[in-house]
Amino acid sequence: xxxxxxxxxxxxxxxxxxxxxxxxxxxxxxxxxxxxxxxxxxxxxxxxxxxxxxxxxxxxxxxxxxxxxxxxxxxxxxxxxxxxxxxxxxxxxxxxxxxxxxxxxxxxxxxxxxxxxxxxxxxxxxxxxxxxxxxxxxxxxxxxxxxxxxxxxxxxxxxxxxxxxxxxxxxxxxxxxxxxxxxxxxxxxxxxxxxxxxxxxxxxxxxxxxxxxxxxxxxxxxxxxxxxxxxxxxxxxxxxxxxxxxxxxxxxxxxxxxxxxxxxxxxxxxxxxxxxxxxxxxxxxxxxxxxxxxxxxxxxxxxxxxxxxxxxxxxxxxxxxxxxxxxxxxxxxxxxxxxxxxxxxxxxxxxxxxxxxxxxxxxxxxxxxxxxxxxxxxxxxxxxxxxxxxxxxxxxx
Amino acid sequence: xxxxxxxxxxxxxxxxxxxxxxxxxxxxxxxxxxxxxxxxxxxxxxxxxxxxxxxxxxxxxxxxxxxxxxxxxxxxxxxxxxxxxxxxxxxxxxxxxxxxxxxxxxxxxxxxxxxxxxxxxxxxxxxxxxxxxxxxxxxxxxxxxxxxxxxxxxxxxxxxxxxxxxxxxxxxxxxxxxxxxxxxxxxxxxxxxxxxxxxxxxxxxxxxxxxxxxxxxxxxxxxxxxxxxxxxxxxxxxxxxxxxxxxxxxxxxxxxxxxxxxxxxxxxxxxxxxxxxxxxxxxxxxxxxxxxxxxxxxxxxxxxxxxxxxxxxxxxxxxxxxxxxxxxxxxxxxxxxxxxxxxxxxxxxxxxxxxxxxxxxxxxxxxxxxxxxxxxxxxxxxxxxxxxxxxxxxxxx
Numbered sequence: 001x002x003x004x005x006x007x008x009x010x011x012x013x014x015x016x017x018x019x020x021x022x023x024x025x026x027x028x029x030x031x032x033x034x035x036x037x038x039x040x041x042x043x044x045x046x047x048x049x050x051x052x053x054x055x056x057x058x059x060x061x062x063x064x065x066x067x068x069x070x071x072x073x074x075x076x077x078x079x080x081x082x083x084x085x086x087x088x089x090x091x092x093x094x095x096x097x098x099x100x101x102x103x104x105x106x107x108x109x110x111x112x113x114x115x116x117x118x119x120x121x122x123x124x125x126x127x128x129x130x131x132x133x134x135x136x137x138x139x140x141x142x143x144x145x146x147x148x149x150x151x152x153x154x155x156x157x158x159x160x161x162x163x164x165x166x167x168x169x170x171x172x173x174x175x176x177x178x179x180x181x182x183x184x185x186x187x188x189x190x191x192x193x194x195x196x197x198x199x200x201x202x203x204x205x206x207x208x209x210x211x212x213x214x215x216x217x218x219x220x221x222x223x224x225x226x227x228x229x230x231x232x233x234x235x236x237x238x239x240x241x242x243x244x245x246x247x248x249x250x251x252x253x254x255x256x257x258x259x260x261x262x263x264x265x266x267x268x269x270x271x272x273x274x275x276x277x278x279x280x281x282x283x284x285x286x287x288x289x290x291x292x293x294x295x296x297x298x299x300x301x302x303x304x305x306x307x308x309x310x311x312x313x314x315x316x317x318x319x320x321x322x323x324x325x326x327x328x329x330x331x332x333x334x335x336x337x338x339x340x341x342x343x344x345x346x347x348x349x350x351x352x353x354x355x356x357x358x359x360x361x362x363x364x365x366x367x368x369x370x371x372x373x374x375x376x377x378x379x380x381x382x383x384x385x386x387x388x389x390x391x392x393x394x395x396x397x
Numbered sequence: 398x399x400x401x402x403x404x405x406x407x408x409x410x411x412x413x414x415x416x417x418x419x420x421x422x423x424x425x426x427x428x429x430x431x432x433x434x435x436x437x438x439x440x441x442x443x444x445x446x447x448x449x450x451x452x453x454x455x456x457x458x459x460x461x462x463x464x465x466x467x468x469x470x471x472x473x474x475x476x477x478x479x480x481x482x483x484x485x486x487x488x489x490x491x492x493x494x495x496x497x498x499x500x501x502x503x504x505x506x507x508x509x510x511x512x513x514x515x516x517x518x519x520x521x522x523x524x525x526x527x528x529x530x531x532x533x534x535x536x537x538x539x540x541x542x543x544x545x546x547x548x549x550x551x552x553x554x555x556x557x558x559x560x561x562x563x564x565x566x567x568x569x570x571x572x573x574x575x576x577x578x579x580x581x582x583x584x585x586x587x588x589x590x591x592x593x594x595x596x597x598x599x600x601x602x603x604x605x606x607x608x609x610x611x612x613x614x615x616x617x618x619x620x621x622x623x624x625x626x627x628x629x630x631x632x633x634x635x636x637x638x639x640x641x642x643x644x645x646x647x648x649x650x651x652x653x654x655x656x657x658x659x660x661x662x663x664x665x666x667x668x669x670x671x672x673x674x675x676x677x678x679x680x681x682x683x684x685x686x687x688x689x690x691x692x693x694x695x696x697x698x699x700x701x702x703x704x705x706x707x708x709x710x711x712x713x714x715x716x717x718x719x720x721x722x723x724x725x726x727x728x729x730x731x732x733x734x735x736x737x738x739x740x741x742x743x744x745x746x747x748x749x750x751x752x753x754x755x756x757x758x759x760x761x762x763x764x765x766x767x768x769x770x771x772x773x774x775x776x777x778x779x780x781x782x783x784x785x786x787x788x789x790x791x792x793x794x
Contacts, residue, residue, distance in 0.1 A: 003640045005414025017402025210637040216617030224610045240607040
């Protein structure tokens with residue numbers, strides 16, 4: 001298959017490096033009426049809150065806090081009320097992907113013309129056509145939200161975790177200061193590595209599209225995450241390591257590696273259900289699903305899995321115990337690459353089984369039924385049906 | 398050295414693929430008064446002109462043609478007069494880097510407040526602070542001009558070849574249709590490969606900055622150019638190959654691989670002088686200079702040259718005839734990598750010696766003197782003085 005036609009347009013201004021929060025006054029419009037959106041207070045402990053407030057002292061932002069780790073629709077709606085009531089015209093998301101996604105959702109919902117902002121997530125015709133401007137200060141590299149137009153939000157009432165993606169929802173700027181990530185708990189650092197890794201595989205482990213540059217750009221991210229991830233856990237205050245992880249996570253989901261190639265995202269679809277139903281972290285849900293997805297889909301992803309085995313894990317023909325070249329030797333290489341992937345996640349402390357999170361076996365049928373009911377077409381061929389989903393999750397009990 | 402702080406902001410909308418010229422009416426503002434800027438007529442022979450005119454039939458552009466392969470200041474000024482006299486408010490550059498750069502220069506010069514637009518090239522304080530909007534239709538992948546804010550222009554009168562780089566000069570959009578490159582003469586195809594290759598090495602072959610992702614993104618481009626370049630000469634109508642080269646050339650100079658890393662650009666500075674003085678193609682001038690630059694600077698670029706040898710050319714420790722590990726064996730690997738680079742250029746039909754272009758040995762002293770007179774500080778350390786420039790060029794006679 002030849003490279004697919006594509007449009008790439010990513011107008012986010014990235015301001016990267018030590019001390020870059022101090023550039024906020026130059027990035028925010030001078031007369032903006034700013035509402036700062038953040039989470040549970042980690043930014044108060046790590047000094048980012050103080051840096052933001054200090055840099056904006058001539059135009060102090062109002063605040064909306066309490067965004068949950070998987071931001072809730074119900075919470076976002078409260079912020080929308082505040083935006084409308086007090087006339088804020090610039091939203092500053094400060095934190096990880098949750099605070100950034102919440103800021104994007106609130107910014108779009110505040111100017112949404114329809115009756116029910118949740119429609120932006122469920123109805124493609126109602127994806128945001130407008131938004132208040134948003135700026136971001138990132139403290140947790142993982143979701144790539146700082147450089148894309150997407151937002152994922154959870155609705156408690158219906159236990160749904162859904163997303164939109166709109167060209168109107170790109171942040172105007174995102175500040176990425178690696179020092180802001182020094183104090184992340186290990187679990188969040190590890191989650192970020194896994195999240196960026198699987199954002200990459202969703203755009204890479206599909207079928208060949210004669211796009212060697214995009215393939216190598218994806219492999220560049222995977223190789224760097226494998227190198228730097230463990231270092232970040234061992235040396236949380238190593239600037240270089242934190243900077244590299246931060247830039248990897250951004251590059252993994254800013255659209256670049258997906259240009260002109262098929263994309264999967266089935267692991268995300270299943271993972272979102274697990275998070276919505278059982279509350280496990282996003283990255284945890286992905287680490288559970290991916291090994292099953294790759295094992296189950298290994299024939300259809302065969303060519304790319306062999307390339308992945310060789311270029312990312314160094315598993316080349318002739319190095320395994322099965323010496324005869326042929327399909328069996330290839331199978332062994334693929335199996336080993338998937339094992340290495342799962343081991344990598346586990347080595348970071350991220351569980352890869354439903355049982356690691358005490359999720360009951362009933363989840364298998366429940367997730368599959370929910371996805372079937374929603375009628376979504378999954379996988380790079382858009383044809384993963386309920387039977388396959390059950391089989392994939394059954395591999396992860 | 399840790400990764401440098403950086404700002405990355407590239408708002409160009411890329412519309413890539415077969416048939417994408419038909420999207421022009423959606424990309425150009427509906428009421429724009431368009432001046433189309435192009436070169437010597439190759440776009441009339443390859444059908445691109447007809448496609449542009451057909452797609453814009455509801456809002457036909459006026460035309461300014463005759464942009465030279467190294468666009469001349471004197472020619473651009475004529476276009477500026479036409480823009481001002483007739484009130485054009487949108488410039489559409491159609492062609493290779495020369496037409497695109499000319500369009501950007503004309504767009505900036507048309508709204509330039511100073512007396513002499515050439516000051517935009519020589520005085521950093523006068524870099525474009527404004528520009529008419531520009532759109533591009535690319536027909537020759539090479540310069541990366543379609544996705545950056547730079548423009549290179551030649552002044553006949555003084556035999557100067559200089560550039561500006563301004564955030565106001567990013568194209569609003571660039572259309573990249575690989576089919577538009579099918580009829581390129583081999584020389585231009587080869588030049589494009591060399592140009593993109595050396596744009597990449599200028600941002601990669603410096604000194605280590607602990608930026609493994611950027612390194613691998615650069616290597617991704619180099620490896621792909623090495624694979625696809627020869628195929629494009631052998632199969633000029635292979636869509637996949639043309640698409641891959643086109644995307645490589647764009648990625649080589651859109652700012653991404655240069656994020657946070659030291660940059661060199663000395664090869665370009667010397668090459669520009671050779672083009673300005675002797676009229677050789679831009680890529681030819683780079684192919685002449687680079688091998689000399691790398692050999693002369695091999696100690697200062699040592700770590701990156703060893704990485705380049707291994708990752709780009711597969712020259713790993715222990716594979717050469719010099720078996721003892723140590724500095725000598727490393728030297729041999731570096732020497733081989735530089736030889737392979739030069740052979741690659743020659744295999745594409747691009748000469749790598751001054752004598753290949755009948756440039757006299759006097760060029761060595763002349764180029765060095767001109768650069769000294771201009772007082773530019775060259776190289777990733779900003780300290781290449783006249784003596785080194787003479788030595789580098791003397792290696793290329």
